[in-house]
Amino acid sequence: xxxxxANLEDKLHGLNIDPKEPVRVWVQDEMRYGLQPVxxxxxxxxxxxxxxxxxxxxxxxxxxxxLEVNGPGAExxxxxxxxxxxxxxxxxxxxxxxxxxVHVVIWDGAGFHHHDGDSEIPGNIRxxxxxxYSSELNPIEKLWDLVKDYVCNQFFESLDDLEEALTVP
Numbered sequence: 196x197x198x199x200x201a202n203l204e205d206k207l208h209g210l211n212i213d214p215k216e217p218v219r220v221w222v223q224d225e226m227r228y229g230l231q232p233v234x235x236x237x238x239x240x241x242x243x244x245x246x247x248x249x250x251x252x253x254x255x256x257x258x259x260x261x262l263e264v265n266g267p268g269a270e271x272x273x274x275x276x277x278x279x280x281x282x283x284x285x286x287x288x289x290x291x292x293x294x295x296x297v298h299v300v301i302w303d304g305a306g307f308h309h310h311d312g313d314s315e316i317p318g319n320i321r322x323x324x325x326x327x328y329s330s331e332l333n334p335i336e337k338l339w340d341l342v343k344d345y346v347c348n349q350f351f352e353s354l355d356d357l358e359e360a361l362t363v364p
Contacts, residue, residue, distance in 0.1 A: 198326075210321045217293075221299065221300045222262055222302070222333050223259070223260065223302040224303065224336060224339065225277060227255055229252075230250075230252035230357065232348065232351075234347065256354055257274050259271065260338065268292060270285070270289050273358055279308075279315070282308055286300065294319065296319065302322070302323075302325065303327075303333065
């Protein structure tokens with residue numbers, strides 16, 4: 196992790212981006228969500244037992260999320276699965292958010308992530324991989340914790356209801 200931090204500037208320079216082009220830097224990750232609820236401890240008055248409705252239902256989706264490091268940008272994509280195709284769709288969304296800029300995406304080394312220079316991704320996307328097992332370097336991981344706190348101990352009838360709750364500002 197320390198080596199990655201120390202070499203990040205060199206990695207950015209190594210992308211050979213024209214200094215005259217606007218650059219937007221993003222951190223990206225994906226989170227699985229589903230109808231099997233996130234359960235957390237709940238406080239109650241002494242002598243009163245807290246009961247939460249839980250129903251094991253195995254239906255889920257994934258949200259791909261990207262937060263802009265040097266600006267206010269945020270892009271989220273709800274998809275039914277994780278795959279190279281799903282990842283490409285999310286990268287295309289980032290690219291389309293500002294087609295005149297170069298977008299540097301910092302992400303983990305998941306097997307369904309593309310490599311920098313891959314012909315399948317938009318031309319204005321550059322990719323930097325985080326070292327293995329270093330989720331602490333990706334600030335979007337903290338967002339997923341907050342999202343899970345927000346929807347924990349709640350029962351949702353459908354994935355659409357859950358996605359609506361996840362999307363509410």
